[in-house]
Amino acid sequence: MFTLSEQSWIDLFFTYLRLEKNSSTHTTNNYLRDILDFQQFMKGHKIRGFAAVTTQDVRNYLTKLFEKEYARKTVSRKISALRSFYRFHLREERVSENVFQSVVMPKKGERLPNFLYEEEMQELFDAFVDNKPLDQRDRAILELLYATGMRVSECSQLNVHDIDLMIGTVLVIGKGRKERYTPLGAFACDALEKYIEDGRVKIHTKANQVNDALFLNYRGGRLTDRSIRTIVLKRMEKVSNQKKLRPHDIRHSFATHMLNNGADLRIVQELLGHEHLSSTQIYTHVTKDRLRDVYKHTHPRA
Structure with a gap:
């Protein structure tokens, strides 16, 4: 059975973002950084490809993010990017479930937008x-x-x-x-x-x-x-x-x-x-x- 490389998973997702979602360059670049960050985590934990990720791996990844003291907004963005990534591959039947779907997003702070007088x-x-x-x-x-x-x-x-x-x-x-x-x-x-x-x-x-x-x-x-x-x-x-x-x-x-x-x-x-x-x-x-x-x-x- 033919198996796609991790890079192919990423390339197919970004083709989808550009052609179907009409996402901006700024958005796609943010998604890319977040997915590559998760890919580094996978390598460090010897996870064999995106299809092999489990819900326990996701929990471990969240723990790592909080240990690094990322802002809640940053964590939410990363989870959102990966949720979209897996949602796409679930639609294409490359995975049997979206392992990021049930992740509870951290509540955002009530910080008001900064502005100039x-x-x-x-x-x-x-x-x-x-x-x-x-x-x-x-x-x-x-x-x-x-x-x-x-x-x-x-x-x-x-x-x-x-x-x-x-x-x-x-x-x-x-x-x-x-x-x-x-x-x-x-x-x-x-x-x-x-x-x-x-x-x-x-x-x-x-x-x-x-x-x-x-x-x-x-x-x-x-x-x-x-x-x-x-x-x-x-x-x-x-x-x-x-x-x-x-x-x-x-x-x-x-x-x-x-x-x-x-x-x-x-x-x-x-x-x-x-x-x-x-x-x-x-x-x-x-x-x-x-x-x-x-x-x-x-x-x-x-």
Whole structure:
């Protein structure tokens, strides 16, 4: 009987993720890391292939993760990846059961999303003093992320024709290849127009061929989501004293500021591209300054 190699199991799963699930590069890379981590565990415990894994092996793996003091969110992600991996191979009848199906996921903490205050966002934009092509590009990226709340991975996939400056919208391809049109504010439109008509033209001259990507690297190729994260993080660190900032915090800031200024929760859900309202509800927290301001203006004896 022909037996697939462990690498073939992995390759088939990732073909499924790309072609059937339309998973993003970011998602597939995370899945790959988690599956390779489990594969190393298998080798260390002399487990002969994915089909030979037992529920006791799974318990041993969980024990190892907790001994390494991984965050609960990280453990949940790893288990979720492996559950999906085995679910696929169960469907293809390579295993008789999903050994990760009955694993109880650790409860996630109630940590609220980190965000920048409106004044910090203004400082972020005020910090741009040069008008060089790459500065124009970086400002356009930040204005676009803050104006729309889109993910960095979505931003990296944009092409020039996805931007409509006449009516002020951008076509975003979200998770699962779902499309949504998102409005652009005046500041974002101005920054994008300047970059597209000036900075991008100059950067594109360095490319070896025509490139439709909206955001280009200094050689004229498409900026990857990793490069955009690096660019945004460097800009954020220059103006904020907060620790552990992430580019994704721009998205958190967008949602928080919209809700704090009276936006409807379902509108914000649609703008963010959330499938479930529960994903958006985490942003209904308000800052201490907002609470203090509301109290001061509404309580009769404040």
